[in-house]
Amino acid sequence: MRVVLDTNILVSVLISPAGNPAAIYDAWEQGRFTLLTCAPQLAELQATLNKPRIASLIKPHKAGRLVNQIRKLARFMRRLPRVKRSSDPDDDFLLALAEAGDADYLVTGDKSGLLSLAHHKATRLISARDFVRLLL
Numbered sequence: 326m327r328v329v330l331d332t333n334i335l336v337s338v339l340i341s342p343a344g345n346p347a348a349i350y351d352a353w354e355q356g357r358f359t360l361l362t363c364a365p366q367l368a369e370l371q372a373t374l375n376k377p378r379i380a381s382l383i384k385p386h387k388a389g390r391l392v393n394q395i396r397k398l399a400r401f402m403r404r405l406p407r408v409k410r411s412s413d414p415d416d417d418f419l420l421a422l423a424e425a426g427d428a429d430y431l432v433t434g435d436k437s438g439l440l441s442l443a444h445h446k447a448t449r450l451i452s453a454r455d456f457v458r459l460l461l
Contacts, residue, residue, distance in 0.1 A: 333434045361399060411438055431445065
């Protein structure tokens with residue numbers, strides 16, 4: 326199974342270590358699915374982790390470990406198609422990543438944006454809670 330985790334899910338892993346995003350991340354570490362990523366996502370993740378409000382909640386070494394682990398272990402997609410579908414143009418790269426990587430799922434907490442799409446081509450867009458249920 327190939328999966329894209331929205332940046333908000335990845336950040337939530339560090340903020341709430343007992344929540345659904347952390348359970349999803351643990352499942353990835355256990356090899357239960359292939360995580361897809363790309364340069365725009367890594368840049369967005371680093372920028373988000375450096376925002377003062379977020380940085381105040383997360384120890385720098387934990388943020389660095391997360392980014393490095395994703396960089397080393399996730400499947401990196403270099404070429405993304407052009408996609409203009411999201412109500413937030415900053416999220417279009419996630420849909421492009423899902424498309425380029427033939428993702429089965431894009432897991433997001435973006436209720437008013439990405440989740441409202443439900444699908445992008447062959448990729449199902451679902452919440453962290455619903456994805457955890459699929460993993461059980």
